Amino acid sequence: MAGVYVHIPFCKSRCIYCDFYSTTMSGNRNLFVERLLAEASERKSFLGNRSIRTVYVGGGTPSQLPASALQKLVAGLAEIFDLSAVEEFTLEVNPEDITPQYAASLPSCINRISMGVQSFVDSELALLQRRHNAQKPAEAIQLLRDVAHIQNISIDLMYGLPNQTLQSFQHSIDEALKLGTQHISAYNLSVEEGTRLSQLVDEGKLTVADEKLCLSMNAMLRRKLHEAGFVQYEISNYALKGFESKHNSSYWNRTPYLGLGPGAHSYDGERLRCWNLSNLRDYLQGNRLSESETLxxxxxxxxxxxxxxxxxxxxxxxxxxxxxxxxxxxxxxxxxxxxxxxxxxxxxxxxxxxxxxxxx
Ligand code: SF4
Known part of the structure; x- marks a missing residue:
């Protein structure tokens, strides 16, 4: 068994806390997909003859790929790899990108969505510089269910945000549960060096929640999700029975995976870990630079x-x-x-x- 991860490093704007590799530069999306497929062909043998069970298109913001580029990517992957045994094909999206047209254009092999929601409080979303408001996730999920016929949906939440209270986090959890998704990931905000958040904290303009409040938020989260039938199968991940993320579980089980795209990591299931350097410009020029380590x-x-x-x-x-x-x-x-x-x-x-x- 094995997995394939594809990194799409484009974002419309940068959220203040984020240190993932992504860029707001426009970049040629079609050329990028061509480079991804070239890398996939070149590195196909990395997984040997293991059958591919999961595919995960993450980012960045994969829903920033135009529908035609996403279709080309998925069709190209299906030509290069044998995807007949794939059980889970996840696409990460941001709610504001999901229009009726986009939902209708999603390739039918995508059977799971992971949506970055983070909060259901407009002032918290604005502070994080997210592009959506608190209403948008419900609309997007409805479209994904009704138009794209995808019923396995995960949302991300965050706690420990500046100005977030126990009550406002409770509201976000309640709204998340109302959406009826099968999976919820919840992350404690961390202040990463080099981010806008870190700068604002250093300048004394923002304060993140203290440890005691974060522990209370986490305890409330676990209690409420447990009452709603979710099982905490990983520190930050909760699922209804049978909806645990197969792809993410394979990282924790140390299953081999091939990572494509700038910044993507790969693991051979034994001692080799390797990663592409996070440089879109070089990648677009066909210069895929990588590093590796032997464990x-x-x-x-x-x-x-x-x-x-x-x-x-x-x-x-x-x-x-x-x-x-x-x-x-x-x-x-x-x-x-x-x-x-x-x-x-x-x-x-x-x-x-x-x-x-x-x-x-
Ligand atoms: S959190 Fe997501 S949308 Fe925001 S900058 Fe990071 S990768 Fe982009």
């Missing part, structure tokens, strides 16, 4: 802990004084009838610290 035994050990403990399946851990201490502090628990351990309720709130204490 050591310690890297593999640490990855297994870092990735496994993020999920409800947990990680395989051998007995050690550190493990005993974490169990006695009620931060880790054994998964019944297995040699795996996972984070407890308390451990989830302190995941980074628990993982750090187990790593080599």
């Amino acid at each position: 050591s035994d310690d890297d593999l050990f640490n990855e297994q802990i870092m990735l496994g403990l993020r999920t409800s399946h947990g990680a395989i851990l051998t007995e050690s004084p550190a493990l005993d201490r974490l169990i006695s502090q009620n931060l880790l628990q054994k998964v019944s009838q297995s040699d795996r351990y996972r984070l407890t309720e308390n451990g989830l709130a302190l995941a980074d610290e628990v993982i750090r204490r187990l790593m080599r």
Whole structure:
């Protein structure tokens, strides 16, 4: 089994918190798709003869690709790879890009949508410099369901935003649940170096929510989603039964994947990780520059802990004084009838610290 990730590095504008690789430069979208397909042909053998189970087109903002370019990309991928075993084909979109025409033009093999919503409070969206308002996600989801016939939809939320309160986050969760999506990802805002947010925080013009408030928001989120029937299958990801993201789960299971496009990462399932440099200009000129690393035994050990403990399946851990201490502090628990351990309720709130204490 294997996955393919395609990175579309275009955004209409930059959100203040974002440090993903994307550009607002217009760039030739058709040429970009040609380069992506050329890379796909060139690197097809990376996955050996494994069958491709998931495809994920992420970004950036993939819905910034004109419909014709997206169709060309999907048709080209289907010619290069055998996609007959694909179970999940995800497209990331932003709500404001979903018009009736765009929904009608989506290739029929796309069977899952991941939509960046972040908040249902207009003032929070404006502060983040998102382009949509609080009403737009419901309209976009309706179009995706009715026109594109896509029923597996995920939305992203954020908490810990400047000026966000427990009440305003509760409102966002309630509105998210009203949409009836099958999957919700919720991320604690982090202030990344080099972003506009980091500059505003450094200048004292914005303050992000403190840790105590973030913990309360997270506890409320987990309670409300649990009551609504969602299972937290990863630290930031919640799904109704059977709707866990297969593609993202494969990252945590260390399944091989091929990443195409500037900034995209690939993993051979064993010791090789490689990534394209984040440079659209070079990529468009046909100069695909990449770097790679070979994982050591310690890297593999640490990855297994870092990735496994993020999920409800947990990680395989051998007995050690550190493990005993974490169990006695009620931060880790054994998964019944297995040699795996996972984070407890308390451990989830302190995941980074628990993982750090187990790593080599
Ligand atoms: S959050 Fe999404 S839409 Fe906003 S700048 Fe980053 S990649 Fe683009």
